[in-house]
Amino acid sequence: MDDIALMKIALDYATDGVLLLSRNSMRIVSASKSAYETLGYSEAELCELGLCDIQKKLSKEDVKNYLSCNAEDNKLDKVIEVLIKKKDGEVFLAEISIRVANDEYATAVIHNIEERKKIEIELESYKDHLEMMIRVQTEDLVTARDTALSAEKAMSSFLANMSHELRTPLHGVLSFSSIALKKIDVLPQEKIKSFLSEIHESAETLLKILNDLLDLSKLKSGKMAYSYGEKNIVDILGRVIREMEIICGYKNICTNIHITGNEKKISIDANRILQVFRNIYSNAIKFSGENGNVDFYIDYSGRAGVGIEICDEGEGVPEDDLVRIFDPFIQSDANSKTPGGTGLGLPICKEIIEVGHGGRLEMNNREGGGACVCVFIPTERLNKHAHVE
Template sequence: MGAPSRRSIRGKIAAIIMLTTTLAVVVGLTATLIYEIRALRRGMVESTKAIARITGEQCVAGLAFDDNEETLRTLEKLSAVSEIEAAWVFDASGNEFATWQRGKPIDAPKIAEGHAELIGTYLQLSESIDYRGDHYGAIHLAVSTAPLRARIVEHLIVIAGLTIFLVAAASVAALRLERLISGPILTLARTTREISERHDYSLRVNKASEDEIGELSDGFNDMLAQIERRQRERDEADQRSREKSQFLANMSHELRTPLNAIIGFSDILRTRLTDRLNDKERKFVDNIHSSGEHLLGLVNDILDLSKIEAGRMEMSPERFSIDAAIDGVTSLMRGVSSRRSIALDVVVEPGLPPLMADTVKVKQVLYNLLSNAVKFSPEGSTVSIRAFSIPADRSPIFGDSIAVSIIDHGIGIDPTNHSIVFHEFQQVDTGASRQFEGTGLGLALVRKYVDMHGGRVTLESELGKGSTFTVILPVEFRGVTKYQTPLPIPVETLDPRPRVLVIEDEESAFVSIATALGPTEFAATWARTGEEGLELARSLRPAAILLDIVLPGVGGWDVLRALKSDVATRDIPVAIVSMVDNRELGLALGVDAYLTKPVDGGTIVETLRRIVGGSAGGRDVVLIDDDPSFHDLVDAQLEPAGYRVRHACSGREGLQMIADRPPSLVILDLMMDEMDGFEVALRIRRNPLSSSIPIMIVTAADVDAKIRSRLRGRMEAIVEKQRLTTDQLASTVRRLAQSARSEEARSERARRL
């Protein structure tokens, strides 16, 4: 397809008018010229015939009496006609009888009697000489066509002049007439351009006529009215969406705040006062704790569904071991299953590749399915978990996949109701199922989370024969996430446990380490190369690094030197786990531990606990939160660990407290009146006296990419209150305080130097 024309519509209309007018004039005048030429030629032939007939009659006597001289004298009379150049008389036998020529000799023509032909520059004509029925011969005349050509030239000049005049007149008329058509169209184009530049859909085009262009103006104005109305409706919908989002955020905060206190304090009662409670009181506390967790889970599910429906649910894919995820979920369910004497049978195919997915959401999927399986299984039965790989050529979702099947022997689901169980707030209504509590949200979230990963969830079940739910996930993430850019801070909402960076090129070695760390307080992150490991070490700031020496590209020793020479990573504990046995060099370069392969998982875990778990140094913590119950909860969790907590119920009070005596750590809520946590964090970072104090965000709000973007570079950790456990707060505070202590020690060494 050629490039679009850049000629204006005015030029196009004028060109069309001029072209058609010129074509009509040229065709008409050309036809006239052709007609005139034919008429002139016809007149010339007729006049020559008349002369030939008259002259032939005068030559009858000469032919009858065989008098050549008389005939010649008759022919010489033709000299009076300037156009005639030659004449020939032939007798009845066709022999040349007499000839007259004006100038240069001309060959006698050979044409039939009664015909005329153009030969060269002459019109040659032959006419029979007859008298009273007797044939005496023929006369031939040669007539010059110069006068005819002159007349034709005259006609051409006249026609050319007339053509120029008519085309000029047509051009003037075209320039005037095109405005009748192009004027309204150009007005429409200007209005369109103005609307595009100003985004003002209230503009309208004036209707200039009642023809098709007028209809176009009416249609354009109607379209603008519809766009204006839809823009207004969109703005109203956006406003309602913002109000809904604000309402959800407020409800999230208002609902979760008291629930966090209920769960937190009941957990403290269960764990720390268990010897002071009798069985009945312990049962009451357990009921409070389980009911609070159930209600918090329900609130979280409803809010998650709302975010999914609004398109605000974000994915945070990372590489992890599905084996470790299954271990984590089953460890959470073993307490419930053991109380009902339900065995959990886990079989994981060896050598499963690490999964690139959202860890939190995958664990939520597995937890929901396993929780349902345990809930609907009879006491004393077994719930089976099977994890296996599906090659690309057999995967229903294309590409290499990992499947996890959860099999129970419970009440089962009728095949006609299989689609219902994945709908929000819908449950299969059977006599057996009504005895189980639930809202019908768990499986709806399972389906939506799996769909967001580009996976599939299937159900095989018959009434009374149990159920098999199978989740199929692609090994490589194929979902959609609005914010894919990794943040240069550890976000605790992905996995609240301290992060261990494993720099190892062998996949099997990483899977082995990740499996060993699964049930512990550590979470593993994989880097395949030295370059990737250095980048993740700077961005994640992990609690520890496990480093192999033999790596592709940048080797382990070079990675270690780079880690120890970088201010941002020099204080991160590093343990070498490698086949290379060079302990002396490793210790000289500053490693905290040196393990030679093969090494078992238990040794790795104990080594990590040793190199990570040092004393926290600074124990002074400032808590800035407007929820009094959370202050009590933090006291209950941190004071037994040896921390001194100073309390501020507003942002201004907290800033003053920090200015009076800078703490080792700040725990900050985001949603506060008067001055929110974002402003407090900004002021802490801008003050040179407090800019290096670690900030831990603890909030009841859903931490999305927008919040993380606003906080980028202003805090060291984020923890959602609804996901906060008793041990997590203390472990996170301990890790951040240790980092702060290392920074202070480094600054002190620099001052001494």
């Protein structure tokens, strides 16, 4: 077999199709077997066509430019990505490398890149997906870090707060009891009595803090037991108001009750609801100046439930704090001068109303000043998950 025949076999069986083009007419002069088989033409049919007829990207002008450069200039840099049109109309993506051979001819090698493109697209989409996952995970990590930082901050402010809140009444107990013990024989009975009442008050404060902590941990772990019964909210509010009469008297705060609609009983845990309104009302008194009003608006007119608003004429809560004061141990900086409290009251109230009674509890500011706590307790308790005793 001579060299030409061997060369023909090499060309015919190469994976890529090879075309010989006339630089002058821009027509296909000859084609390797792999070229006409890939394109679906016979060799004779293919030799009727020009490069422009079998692809969808290059204009006649482009082809002319590619074929017109000098043979000496010839470099393998004319690699163009085109859509090749087969005889049956099907198209595939290919890379054509055009190379000028001599004054008369140029070669065009057609390399099918469909598979490679698919892989590239797939890789690109993996890359995008990976980038997205990294972005999401980074965001998650940042959120987790921020949460951990704010939890740490809340915890250290809680510890600082707690140690202060626990130490103050404990010091009271220790110092009053130690003086009383030392001077029991010399002090008048009245003095001893006042020491004992200071000790009693401090012990009650300690007990409230410990009870709040226990309540919150039970509420948060879903272990709070509720005991529901049909009760009228107004009766509970009346009791809370009576309990605080003395402190209201000291501050000359006037409490008013406004009722809309016909009073009715609804299913509630009376002790827990008492606890809720005790805290909301004591907040209203605590964060109000002297000579103000605290208004209770009770609305029985809705069929879905009872709405209760407790509005005061104090300084209110800064907008930024309206939501965060429901987090445990959070107290608004705006009332930092007001002594007492650990910031456990509102989170406990929210859990009792929303989880225990399927209702809603929100803090708002009143037009013209003061805070307004809105509570809604539904007639039909949708939340059946509350642990019932």
